[in-house]
Amino acid sequence: MxxxxxxxxxxxxxxxxxxxxxxxxxxxxxxxxxxxxxxxxxxxxxxxxxxxxxxxxxxxRTSMLIRPSIANVTQAFIVFAVRNPDFNMDLLNKFLVLCEINKLKVVICFNKIDLADKHEIETTVLLVKSIGYEIIYLNAKLGQGIDNIKNHLKENITVFCGPSGVGKSTILNSVVGHLAMETGDISEKLKRGKHTTRHCELLEIEGGYVADSPGFSSLDIGFIKKEELQRCFPEFEDYYDSCKFSTCMHYKEPGCAVKEAVEAGKINENRYKFYLKTLEEILNRREWK
The missing domain is CATH 2.40.50.140 (Nucleic acid-binding proteins)
Known part of the structure; x- marks a missing residue:
């Protein structure tokens, strides 16, 4: 069987x-x-x-995540709050890189939209929208946007990830319809950075499975090879064939189509700066080994 x-x-x-x-x-x-x-x-x-x-x-296995250890995850909801805690673009980029290296479908969720005014929401979303990922807006305490999440679950193994305090436990509990994690003040446990569940469990819902533990508790991306990093930025893909060199790392090489796209406003400049910073960290780490 x-x-x-x-x-x-x-x-x-x-x-x-x-x-x-x-x-x-x-x-x-x-x-x-x-x-x-x-x-x-x-x-x-x-x-x-x-x-x-x-x-x-x-x-x-099609994928294998660590902390918690789960195999065959296909989808990640990356959860951030518009406010409290404030949105951090570099942190989002780290989660995106980890999802892309594991070949996961990504949906970005902005929770606590009730705490911010329209201008604040638009400013935050503007930073993200040009990347090309789907965005869902949530007020998890009132259940707003939860049905939209449920519509994505069929035939997927899904993890929720994101920084502490953004409402992951509230969203999880809303999605599964009952308390999926151990009883107690879940938000306080997550703020301490240590989840109390001693094992990961998949909960079956809407024709798919949802992990009851937040994904990617470790955000170390130093294991990624320099050649792999550019593949974690899908917006670069359209420009690979136009670079002067087939081995272009979009770093200091002349004739780089990715750099030209950044200068022309076709690629998000903040994303490219994060790529460069991460690439330099990887290169420096390799030099010391």
């Missing part, structure tokens, strides 16, 4: 097959191959006489 791991805790994995969930353990061969099953893995299981399962095979 083939199913999906929806929860893993204490060496046990809970695999959903059709409408049933089976408690399973992993075969020893995975330990020998230094491979651990992850929540989100598609697996082949077999059952014993007591209906207890054993994971025989882990199917090929």
């Amino acid at each position: 083939q199913g999906i791991i929806v929860k893993g805790i204490g060496g046990f994995y809970y695999v959903k097959v059709a409408n049933e969930i089976y408690e399973c353990k992993a075969r020893g061969k995975f330990r020998h191959n230094e491979l651990s099953p992850l929540v989100g893995d598609n697996v082949v299981i077999e059952l014993d006489r007591d209906n207890k399962g054993f994971i025989k095979e882990i199917c090929t």
Whole structure:
């Protein structure tokens, strides 16, 4: 039988097959191959006489996130507040790079729109809109915009990510219709930067799965290779073939079509500056190794 791991805790994995969930353990061969099953893995299981399962095979993963560890995520909602806390473009860019390197579909959510006036919202959105990602506006406490999020969930494994205090827990609870995380003051737990759930769980809703833990608790992007970084900026793609050199990094090379597009206002200048800053960090890090 083939199913999906929806929860893993204490060496046990809970695999959903059709409408049933089976408690399973992993075969020893995975330990020998230094491979651990992850929540989100598609697996082949077999059952014993007591209906207890054993994971025989882990199917090929399309993605693998760390902190929390989830396999086969397809979509990320990046949540920011318009105000309280104030919007930070560099922080958004870090989340976008992490999503792009993992080949995730991205939707940017602006929460707490009730706290800002129209001009403030327009100013914030103007910084983001030229990048080309879909934007959803939310007032999660009143449920405004939640249906729009639900419409994106079908046939996806989705994570919510974003800085502390932007309302991720409120959005998650609104989406799943009940408290998805451990009881207590979730917002305070998230502000401390340490989520209290000791395991990640996938919650089935609207024909898809939603992770009950915020994604990308680590924002380190230093593992990205310099050649990969430009691929994390999809707005550069239209200009690759027009660069003078096929190996152009859009840095200090002459005849760079990306730099020309920035100067012409066709590519967001703030995004390009973030790209340069990140590229230099990667180059400097490699020099010291």
